[in-house]
Amino acid sequence: MSRLFGTDGVRGMANADLTPELALSLAAAAARVLAEHDTTHRPVAVVGRDPRASGEMLEAAVTAGLTAAGADVLRLGVLPTPAVAFLVAELDADLGVMISASHNPMPDNGIKFFAKGGLKLSDELEDEIEARLGETGGRPTGEGVGRVTDVPEAVNRYIDHLLVSTPHDLHGLKIVVDCANGAASTTAPQAYRRAGAEVIAIHAEPTGLNINDGVGSTHLNVLQAAVLEHGADLGIAHDGDADRCLAVDGTGAEVDGDQIMAVLALALKDAGELKDDTLVATVMSNLGLHLAMKDNGVRLLTTAVGDRYVVEELRAGGYSLGGEQSGHVILPSHATTGDGLLTALRLMARVAATGKPLNELAGVMRRLPQVLINVRVADKAAVAAAETVSQAVAEVSAELGETGRVLLRPSGTEQLVRVMVEAPSQDEAHGAATRLAEVVSAVG
Numbered sequence: 001m002s003r004l005f006g007t008d009g010v011r012g013m014a015n016a017d018l019t020p021e022l023a024l025s026l027a028a029a030a031a032r033v034l035a036e037h038d039t040t041h042r043p044v045a046v047v048g049r050d051p052r053a054s055g056e057m058l059e060a061a062v063t064a065g066l067t068a069a070g071a072d073v074l075r076l077g078v079l080p081t082p083a084v085a086f087l088v089a090e091l092d093a094d095l096g097v098m099i100s101a102s103h104n105p106m107p108d109n110g111i112k113f114f115a116k117g118g119l120k121l122s123d124e125l126e127d128e129i130e131a132r133l134g135e136t137g138g139r140p141t142g143e144g145v146g147r148v149t150d151v152p153e154a155v156n157r158y159i160d161h162l163l164v165s166t167p168h169d170l171h172g173l174k175i176v177v178d179c180a181n182g183a184a185s186t187t188a189p190q191a192y193r194r195a196g197a198e199v200i201a202i203h204a205e206p207t208g209l210n211i212n213d214g215v216g217s218t219h220l221n222v223l224q225a226a227v228l229e230h231g232a233d234l235g236i237a238h239d240g241d242a243d244r245c246l247a248v249d250g251t252g253a254e255v256d257g258d259q260i261m262a263v264l265a266l267a268l269k270d271a272g273e274l275k276d277d278t279l280v281a282t283v284m285s286n287l288g289l290h291l292a293m294k295d296n297g298v299r300l301l302t303t304a305v306g307d308r309y310v311v312e313e314l315r316a317g318g319y320s321l322g323g324e325q326s327g328h329v330i331l332p333s334h335a336t337t338g339d340g341l342l343t344a345l346r347l348m349a350r351v352a353a354t355g356k357p358l359n360e361l362a363g364v365m366r367r368l369p370q371v372l373i374n375v376r377v378a379d380k381a382a383v384a385a386a387e388t389v390s391q392a393v394a395e396v397s398a399e400l401g402e403t404g405r406v407l408l409r410p411s412g413t414e415q416l417v418r419v420m421v422e423a424p425s426q427d428e429a430h431g432a433a434t435r436l437a438e439v440v441s442a443v444g
Contacts (some may be wrong), residue, residue, distance in 0.1 A: 004133075005126040007306050009112035011101055014054030018109050020061035022133075023345050026111060026226035027097065029132035031146075033125065034094050039092070046091060046151075046321065048076040048084040050183040050241045053208035054109045058099045062111065068139055069144030076154040078206075080183045080242035082339035083158040085118035089336070090157060091367065100183065103218050103239035108213050117125065118336040120308055159191045161342055165334040167271070168349040170197035174232045175348065176248075178223040179204040180216025182240035185314065186308055192236075195345060196352075200283030212239065217246045217327055217340075224252040234358045236344045240429045242358060244327035245340035247347060249359035257327040258289040260347055262365040264329070265298050265360075267350045268320055273333075280313045280322030282306070287405040292365035305409070307338050369426040371433040373419045377444025380410040382416050392439040396421065396432045404428070417444065 004010055010026065012018040026044075032270075034041030034043045045066050049055035055078075063073050074091055075082060081098045088096035104110070113129075121129075122359035153183040154200045171321060175197050185204040187402045202222070203215040215222055215239040227235040227248050235248035247255035251343055278299045281289060285302070293300045293413045301317075303309040307330065310313075311323040314332050323329035328338035333343055351358050389408070397406050404423040411418060423429035 007308065008102070010108050010330065011104065011108060011110035012109050013044045014058065014109035018058070019056055019072055021439065023061035023111060023379045024065035024068075025133045025140050026129065026163045027062040028069040028400055029129045029135065029264055030065075030070035030095060030097075031071040032112060033133065038094070043071040043094045044074065044092075044096040045071050045097060045173055046074045046076055046084060046093045047099070047244050048079040048088050049152075050085075050103070050211065051078050051181070051185070051206035051208055052106050052109060052211045052240070055099045055237040056208075057112070058109055060158045061099055061104050062099065063148055066097075067148060069146070070140040070144050071146045073146060075148055075150050077150070078171065078183055078186070079154055079158065080187055080339075080341060081112065082243055082335055082337055082342065083154070083187065085114050085337045086158055086335065087151075087154060088114050088116065088118040090161070091151070092392060097243065100241040100243065101329045102241045102243065103212055103216065106209055106213065115344055120311070120337065124176050136332050140222075155187055155190070158418070159187065159194060162191050164351050165331075165342060166195055166345040168353040170195040170348050170352050171235070172199075173348055173352055174198040174230070176200045176202060176223060176226045176232045176235040177344075178216055178226070178235065180238055180240050181206040181210040182212065182216065182238065182242060184238045184242035184341065188236070188238060188242065188344070191341055192348070195348070197348065199225070200232065202226055216240065217244055220246060220248060220254055223376050224248050224254070228252045231352060232296070234348070236348075238340045242340040244336045245329065246327045247344070247358065247364060250357055251359055253359060253360060255304050255324055255362045256324045256367070256368070257329060258286050259362040259365050260327065260329060260343060261321065261323050262292050262348055263361045264343075264346055265321055266364060267298055267346070268295070269298060275318055275320045275322055278319050280310050280319055282310060282324050282419070283407060283409070286367050286370060288365045288367045296364065307331075311337070368422040368424065370420065370422045371426070371429040373433050373437040374411075375417045375419055375440045376416055377415055377440065379444060380417060383440055383444045384410065386443040389439055389443055392436055396436060400432070404432070405431070408436070408440070
């Protein structure tokens with residue numbers, strides 16, 4: 001039987017894969033596990049969601065599951081995922097539940113749990129919760145049943161936290177923010193205006209059905225056009241639950257997560273706040289980030305793909321900054337998880353503080369052309385052990401030298417090997433990736 005929890009909670013098509021019955025059972029199991037780990041008090045859980053229509057149904061199911069297991073619920077309403085993580089700690093709750101499928105299309109939904117302090121649950125706790133699914137015995141009655149309280153000040157408490165974490169006001173900046181008709185639709189424009197920016201908000205009218213629908217961080221062309229149309233200094237794009245941030249500079253060019261991390265790393269270094277002059281990224285970050293950090297005296301540590309691995313490395317070393325090319329950026333001094341609004345505020349603060357346009361700041365890093373080919377194979381292990389594959393990788397790596405990079409990575413969920421090549425030109429990257437993909441295919 002496959003594991004229910006993925007790398008970022010439990011996801012699926014709402015009311016088909018992710019049913020209200022499953023949501024109720026998950027929430028009840030989580031409450032029971034928490035209560036048994038700490039018997040000193042009645043568990044308290046905060047519950048938030050993004051605005052997709054199925055979130056209303058799943059919020060009701062999660063709330064019912066938690067209260068039926070004896071946990072009190074603080075209901076936050078529609079908020080970004082990082083706001084829920086923050087409010088777990090801020091409200092001294094034992095558990096956080098976010099109902100969102102992030103950048104996925106509207107029919108999908110998901111349930112993500114946060115432990116006390118706003119940290120993601122460990123694999124061990126997730127397994128324990130999964131093992132308790134379906135248990136119905138020992139339900140409390142009478143005053144033992146959990147109670148539900150709404151938290152109307154949740155948005156303002158989160159925004160106050162963001163503004164305290166922003167090192168420079170944004171007066172003089174004109175920005176466009178694409179809210180993806182998602183969880184940031186109210187919060188992001190308010191936060192950026194309170195920080196001092198002139199804000200043009202687009203796709204900030206969620207209907208429950210239009211989240212991520214051709215907009216947001218996965219469709220930057222809309223934001224690029226809006227930045228040029230309004231003559232803005234820059235644009236910010238969020239996904240459905242606003243745990244990520246991508247940007248567009250004043251010329252309409254994309255600024256990805258690697259470039260954002262480069263800008264923020266140097267800002268922290270200049271302020272003496274970059275612990276051990278170290279940045280943490282995943283193996284998928286562009287070689288251009290490696291080269292830019294080396295040129296500026298910053299050590300780059302790499303992890304496996306997934307923000308949880310970045311967070312683990314950050315916590316292990318006490319480092320100040322990490323993230324992914326996709327725009328998940330973690331600033332551990334201010335957040336326990338990727339926070340798209342915090343990232344955007346720190347990026348815009350750097351623009352405002354230096355007086356330099358974003359394209360100049362992002363220009364510290366040159367993105368090398370990158371080609372990724374997914375090769376379907378019969379046996380990923382055979383590919384990994386094949387001498388012909390290792391020899392081909394060595395040959396291409398020798399040809400590229402320090403001007404390029406090769407990465408072969410087996411998929412964690414499918415019989416696929418991902419062949420990624422970076423090189424000085426698109427043609428070189430494509431040619432090398434194609435050669436390697438043919439070798440992999442012949443073995444697999």
